Amino acid sequence: MLYVATAHYRSPRWTAIQASYLREHIPVPFQTWASLELIDPSHGRHFDRVVEQLGSHAGKLNHLAMEICEQAEDEDLLMFLDGDAFPIADPMEMISDGLSRAPLIAVRRAENVNQPQPHPCFCVTTVGTWRSLPGDWSAGPIWPGGQGWEVTDVGSLLMRKLELAGLPWVEVLRSNRHDLDPLYFAVYGDVVYHHGAGFRAENLSATHRAMRPGLEAQPRSRGRLGALLERRRADAWERAMRKRLVAQSEDFYEKIARGGGDWLAELI
């Protein structure tokens, strides 16, 4: 059995789409276990189980896995899938191949200032591996980020646990032939789509912030007035970028929601 753990938050817009793509592309028996915080319970019809949860993304994923492990067998597969992610082709061959070489296979968002850790937008392991690690999506361990300071993110403790256990993992990397955006609207390993801007287009990623023109050329000190003006310019640029991303996210969502494969042709 393949158990799919997915956390949707606030908006139900991806529930039907995700369920439909899972039905279309997963050829093995599977069950979907979902978190639907702040979403009308009627959308629970798209999933086999709805687990009531609140709180942080990592905490919800840990809790979903805990409830799944309570009834699953060691050899069952456990797939983590972000609410705005879904398979666009049968992923089982890639999963089988990955798990024949390592106990865990997951997206690595190398395009996001070279993030090193497994990302829960798509990750598959066995229930037995998750139990024995034991898996944990928390942040905590740090690495040097793109702008010189140390950063952490969801999945970094899982990376650390794999390191300490001496276990390799297989990275699934971005495979878009066409990039509408350097981070969002991503296809990984030619089998999984991750919208990315689905729940939080209001927040700019490090990748997008790094795109600010002239960022490298900023003198470090130009007085208080200069710094204030520069901050204002940066804020204005970020507002404009956020607005553009939200609009682009909405447009692309509409294309996906209409059905068919035209939207995919824009990416691969």
Place this chain on the structure above:
Amino acid sequence: MGVPFETWGSVPLEERSEGDCFDHVIAQKGPEASKLNHLAVEICEQAEDGDQLMFLSPDAFPIADPMGVVEEALSRSALVAVRRVQNNGERQPYPCFCVTTVGAWRRLAGDWSDGYPWSGSDGMRVTEIGGNLLRRLELTDTPWVELQRSNPARLDPLYFAIYGGVVYHHGSGELTRAHRVSQPRQIPVPPLPGLSTAVERLNDERRLMWERGAHKRFTRHSDALFERMSAGGSGWLAEVS
């Protein structure tokens, strides 16, 4: 502490020099639950199953030898922890003070993250740090011993707390449900255009005034207590007892 111990600290990156206070300093960032999970991972990497593992908030410390309480509790359960029942009936172990064995933490797959919800005493569904640990304890039928507040809540309903007579927790000053109980009640908003806006504004103003007052009271007590603690001695304990 009446037994040999090692301290493993997480120190803000900009205050690395403070790390001298600890035996080990772990570089980390992120939410408190994540940091605690990470600290436990690093400790478990070198500790033995029979070793004890104590989680302690940065603003918490023992005010008496806690080992009697700890040993007694661990003789009848796998974990002893503060339970902040005074904060809207919190049900879960709270990491300001929690002791278990390394073996039990490993077996439980201990996890301080939130996620698993319960009903607070106000009837609302809530989760908090420690929520998933509570669920792990439930699913594995593992009993735990609750340490409850043992000093009067004269200065604050939640903070400046002593638990089980052995641990002091200063508290952050963040307004919680325990504090909101004494927040002024909202004036009902009449369904009249104009007047409803005025009443909503009045409600906001009253809430903000109450919040400012609550913060001011906390800061006054916090500063005074911190100064007396820093000066040494145990006179400050009389103020919270």
